Amino acid sequence: MTKAYWIVHVSVHDPERYPEYLTAAMPVFEKFGAHFVVRGGAYQVMEGSERERNFVIEFRDHATAVACYQSPEYQAAVRIRQKYSDADLIIIDGPA
Structure with a gap:
C-alpha cells in the first residue's frame, strides 16, 4: 500500500487567532x-x-488522506483556518 502526503x-x-485552527485540526489528524x-x-x-509555514503530513494511503481532508471535522477546521491564513494544500502519493 502506497502512503500519501499532504x-x-x-x-x-x-x-x-490561528491557534483556534490548530485546536480544531489536531484531533482530526489524530483520528486519521x-x-x-x-x-x-x-x-x-x-x-x-513562498509561504512562511510549510508542512508534510503522512497518511497510510491516498484514501485516508482524502477522507481526512473531506471529513466534516476537518472542513470545520478549514473554515477557521481560512479566516486567519491563506494556504496551498495538495495530496500526493508516495513512491510505490
Missing part, C-alpha cells in the same frame, strides 16, 4: 493517523513564491 504551505495573517514528517523549520526558496 504538502501544505501557509501564510498566517492573524497569528493570535496523520504523522507530521515536516512541521515548520528553516527553509530556502529556490523557485516560485
